[in-house]
Amino acid sequence: MLTPVARHLRRVLPVAVGAAAVAGLGALLPAPASALPYGPYTCAQGYVWRDAFDGDLVCVTPADRDIAHTENAQAVSHRSPTGGAYGPDTCNQGYVWRETRPSDHVCVEPGRRDRARVQNTEGILHFADPTQLPAGDVHIRTELTLPGGAIYLDGGKGLTPNGRIEFYAVGLNTNSPRPLGNRQSDGSGNLPRESAALADVRCDLPRNKTATVIVVDIRTGTAKSAGTTYAFSC
Known part of the structure; x- marks a missing residue:
């Protein structure tokens, strides 16, 4: 039985x-x-890939994607020209590494680093079909x-x-x-x-x-x- x-x-x-x-x-x-349309990591309507680095498929708003591109373009101006405690990637005072991933050393304001962490956490909510x-x-x-x-x-x-x-x-x-x-x-x-x-x-x-x-x-x-x-x- x-x-x-x-x-x-x-x-x-x-x-x-x-x-x-x-x-x-x-x-x-x-x-x-x-x-x-864009494979398994296709974002839901109203969201796009963050594109903070090649292969960054976290889904964010278009405004956040544009901010990430601007941060990349301004990275040199926010980095210490003489280096420092963290070598050539040392940020100017008032800036920190963005850390969309551990190797992301783009220098941004602390609030933008916090925002990147939230985006990494919430990205699962913005896929068109996460079952794929x-x-x-x-x-x-x-x-x-x-x-x-x-x-x-x-x-x-x-x-x-x-x-x-x-x-x-x-x-x-x-x-x-x-x-x-x-x-x-x-x-x-x-x-x-x-x-x-x-x-x-x-x-x-x-x-x-x-x-x-x-x-x-x-x-x-x-x-x-x-x-x-x-x-x-x-």
């Missing part, structure tokens, strides 16, 4: 997935990509319960060392990504495989529907998929 959880698994897993996928629900194949973000090197796994399930961190690498890493669920019956929790990477930019749940969730999707878990490296604003989960399915 099937246990309650086994009956739940039989109910929510499509026949094509099969029993072999039960142990690795976070590694399911992604849904076919929708036709986004590509897979990264952080992975999750799911253990189903009745009803709902628990989402676990299955390990990760390639992150900013000692950086704040935030997790979100997208593709739910909500307009915004749902926060699942956060972790801090170690000095090598890794996350361990955990036995304690990152998030314990309940029904929020029709059965056989998956949500996507997104990982955001706050120091860089980089967002990647960590896999899909049936934890919200009932």
Whole structure:
């Protein structure tokens, strides 16, 4: 006789997935990509890539993008011509590194550095379809319960060392990504495989529907998929 959880698994897993996928629900194949005009990092209407550096895909307002371009153009004038405590990248008094990523040493007013950190945190809110973000090197796994399930961190690498890493669920019956929790990477930019749940969730999707878990490296604003989960399915 099937246990309650086994009956739940039989109910929510499509026949094509099969029993072999039960142990690795976070590694399911992604849904076919929708036709986004600029690829998976296409911004929602009203937002554009910040473009503070080549490859900067954080979505911001056009005004913030223009400010980032101006800051780049004025970088030399805000840098100490004689160097200082931080070498040739030492800023003039009253200015600090912008830090849209750790290597961003453009000198700006402190308020603009704070704004860059907020942009990195909020970028996940401004993608046209975050379910289409590509897979990264952080992975999750799911253990189903009745009803709902628990989402676990299955390990990760390639992150900013000692950086704040935030997790979100997208593709739910909500307009915004749902926060699942956060972790801090170690000095090598890794996350361990955990036995304690990152998030314990309940029904929020029709059965056989998956949500996507997104990982955001706050120091860089980089967002990647960590896999899909049936934890919200009932």
